[in-house]
Amino acid sequence: MTALAAWPYPRWVAHRGAGKLAPENTLSAFRLGAQYGYRFFECDAKLSKDGVLFLMHDAGLERTTNGHGTGSDLSMGEIAQLDAGSWHSRAYAGEQLPTLEALARWCLANQLDLNVEIKPTPGQELETGRACGELMNRIWPQDRTPPLFTSFKPASLQGAKDVAPHIPRGLLVDKLADDNGASPGDIDLQTAIGLGCSAMVLNHDLWTAELVAKVHAAGLRCSSYTVNDAWAAQRLIDLGTDGIITDRVDLFSPAQTGPEL
Ligand code: G3P
Ligand code: CA
Secondary structure (H helix, E strand, C coil): CCCCCCCCCCCCCEECCCCCCCCCCCHHHHHHHHCCCCEEEEEEEHHHHHHHCCECCCCCCCCCCCCCCEEHCCCHHHCCCCCCCCCCCCCHHCCCCCCCHHHHHHHCCCCCEEEEECCCCCCCHHHHHHHHHHHHHHHHCCCCCCEEEECCCCCHHHHHHHHHHCCCCEEEEEECCCCCCCCHHHHHHHHHHHCCCCEECCCCCCHHHHHHHHHHHHCCCEECCCCCCCHHHHHHHHCCCCCECCCCCCCCCCCCCCCCC
């Protein structure tokens, strides 16, 4: 039994700012999530053509902006011109895609915690992870709770670890690796351990009592995405997991700290 990794984060994490209530990954979304009482925010970060980290989930611009093509083919100046709010609703028309630095500074100014999902444009896994680490080395004070880096891409976590080994990391897993005779989760757990991760962040359906026990015994925390139903959240709390990422900032109150929702 290894000692559990330090986990100075709230249980509840607001996904992309405020889930679907505001345009994802915009500063308005994070402000709305904070108004609902959230203190820990997940975002998606990738690199612009000129090496600036900005917030967007998809590689392509079409779903969440009025642009076309691949976001990383644009400079940050061009990205800042895009309308990232009209797709959601008229109230948010003209909303900008922020830099990761802008969101991080807003979190620091408001005493909030930040989970950066390193979401590289394909082919930029290592450099995006390194850029995230370098940014936080530059702006995030050592005496504050560090941001949490997560990624589905081991190379991105490796890049972050190379330049900012002190910043905690979590391996995101949507489907457990084919076990080849090993127990479910063993291969992913070994990947996470190899990257010096503090947590595994799984599609919530994947957690079982056996897997939670195994991950905790290895010293890693157990977190889940994207949990939008009360029954699913209660199952994860009953399993003794450590974190819940949700779109439903209007349904779940982070102030509820007991074992029951
Ligand atoms: O960080 C957890 C979750 O956001 C991962 O999935 O597709 O919503 O970025 P996705
Ligand atoms: Ca994400």
